Amino acid sequence: MKIGLECVPCFVRQAYEAVSLATDDQRSRERILRQVLFRLVNISFDKTPPSVGTDIHRIVKLLSGESDPYLEMKKDSNTSAMKLMPALKDLIKSSANPFETAVRLAVAGNIIDCGQGDHISEEKIKKDGFPMP
Numbered sequence: 208m209k210i211g212l213e214c215v216p217c218f219v220r221q222a223y224e225a226v227s228l229a230t231d232d233q234r235s236r237e238r239i240l241r242q243v244l245f246r247l248v249n250i251s252f253d254k255t256p257p258s259v260g261t262d263i264h265r266i267v268k269l270l271s272g273e274s275d276p277y278l279e280m281k282k283d284s285n286t287s288a289m290k291l292m293p294a295l296k297d298l299i300k301s302s303a304n305p306f307e308t309a310v311r312l313a314v315a316g317n318i319i320d321c322g323q324g325d326h327i328s329e330e331k332i333k334k335d336g337f338p339m340p
Contacts, residue, residue: 210252210259217256218247222263228280229271239270288316 222243226236243266250259268274275281295312302308 208255210250210254210256214256214259215247218259218263219244221260222247222267225264225267225276226271228276229267229273235271239267242266242270 222240226239226243229239230236243263246262246266247259250262264276267276299305299308299312
């Protein structure tokens with residue numbers, strides 16, 4: 208799938224978020240974001256969204272010196288997931304079709320993607336009916 212015009216706002220949002228996580232310094236943020244915007248202005252629309260995302264994050268990492276702007280977010284997500292594990296294991300064991308339930312849970316877990324801006328909080332998980340300790 209090639210990028211389209213509708214992809215551009217998401218790329219800018221993704222760049223802004225990554226830059227904001229990478230550094231608190233306003234001048235650095237501006238400099239890095241300008242480099243990303245320059246790259247986006249000159250991008251070929253024959254590229255795929257993942258390749259553009261890779262370009263964006265490469266620029267952010269290189270210019271900020273932060274190798275993983277999402278590290279803390281990943282740690283928080285993993286901590287939340289580990290809290291859910293006992294309840295999810297029980298759900299799978301008690302299911303009429305344990306394999307299907309496990310696959311569905313794996314698919315649901317796979318939607319957590321920090322780069323897409325879909326931040327799943329413990330509050331959201333609880334609200335949607337998953338038991339949290």
